[in-house]
Amino acid sequence: MNSASVLILHGSPGSGKSTLARTISELLRAGGVAHGVIDVDELNLVFPSPRRDFWLANLAAIWPNYAQVPDIHVIIPTVVADAERLDQLRAAVPAASFVVCELTAPVDVLKARVTEREPTDEWRESLRSWVDHHAGRTDLEEIRDIFVSTHDQNEDESAREVLRALGWGSF
Template sequence: MTGGEGVEVLVLHGSPGSGKTTLSRSVSEILRRADVAHAVIDLDDLDRVYPHRGRAFVRDNLRGVWPNYTAKRPLKVIIPSLIANEQERDDLRAAVPAARFLVCELTAPEAVLRHRVTEREAAGGEYWQTRLLNFVDMYNRRTDLTQIRDFLVATNARSTEEAAKEIIDRAGWTLDSHSSSSQL
């Protein structure tokens, strides 16, 4: 196999507070219990540089480490990330050439998103709360979300485990041993 064949990429996309990081961990745990080879690549971790170098810097870092992931096949890759627009989705897809690339948009009512962000950022202070609440507002005004996503999963009024199982199911990921982590 060359390139990314045998690697499946699932981007968990959504507003701040939608559960991208939480659900990436939950999906990872379900895959681990099923002994399915997988990785979580948190783009925030590829962007911890001061001063901020811009979104292209993150994609460049991802492109740089991607060959290390494609060497481990078959592999399912989970990427929690807020995708700004269609061009950014296409750029992200180009940074991780794979046989399959899906975007799952995570949703919840705006009041739930605002509550989650406010609780999560309580220790971070008013600056981060206000900044993320503004992002929630901007996200909810977007009109391009149907062009970004392949499918949608609601994250409110249910457990994290239930939402993670739906994500796995909607992505078409099977939990059988052909993707065993023992191959890593």
Template sequence: MDNVDVLVLHGSPGAGKTTLARVISEILREADLAYGVIDMDEISIVHPSPGRSFARENLTAIWPRYAAVPGLRLLLPTVLADEQELVLLRAALPGANLTVCELTAPEAVLKERVTAREPNEFWREGLRRWVDVFHARDDRHRIRDFLVSTHERSEEDAAREIVDKLGWLGYSSRP
């Protein structure tokens, strides 16, 4: 289980974490590279919510199965609440080479994105507030390894920038 490359796609709601995980997955599939995706939001859907640790505990339980895949590159879209959550995430993924990419866009754009995608005002308003909370933080630079904008560019372009920064293809993926 040592030396599994894990990319944490971190950022505000609406930044494009899940979307870019799908696009990066396709780039890796086309290159015939082993990859997996564990969406932290998806593995924590339970009502009533058992709390933030629920997703991490689920991740801890399934991590050994993913880590056993030879040459795996794991994509992990999530929002890291703070530096302590990053420490806990690292503990949940023993043997992982963890890299955190923060995705970013202007706050107004992020709010437009979450408003457009959510099914009702309850979820829209909750995520707009989360955007405010995320952008009020002063620790984001200490959590990320690098930053990629998802604003005014294609999803493919942003995904290829990430893959290039990671060196996962062994060459530049840009034409």
């Protein structure tokens, strides 16, 4: 029987979700491990969006294609808004083992990262506000299974720490 393992890389804007997903993917590829990355941001690139959960419906629609790959490891970088959204994610990828890894860094580091990467003042300000919102959440311990800090180590070290915590090979 095929089994899929899903890693949700969760965290504030600027925490390194997309960057770490690519780095983990490269490490798994080098190790010959069957895997895929599903970029939620890409699943939601439509204007105007027909509904708020458009990306979630897209995830559910494509999941059977991933689930048929024997013993696949799937990485999904996204912000888990709350416990209800986590339940929705689990429903969209049924019959998979599921781990949520929260990525974090100090608020000033997160704000500097989004300020550096975003092309407009409007986007920079919006994401800095989301950093503040995320920092004020009180439900993060309920959502995450593991916790990795991304500010005191490089991408490769952070990726290896996540993989070791998951037991996805000897990295």
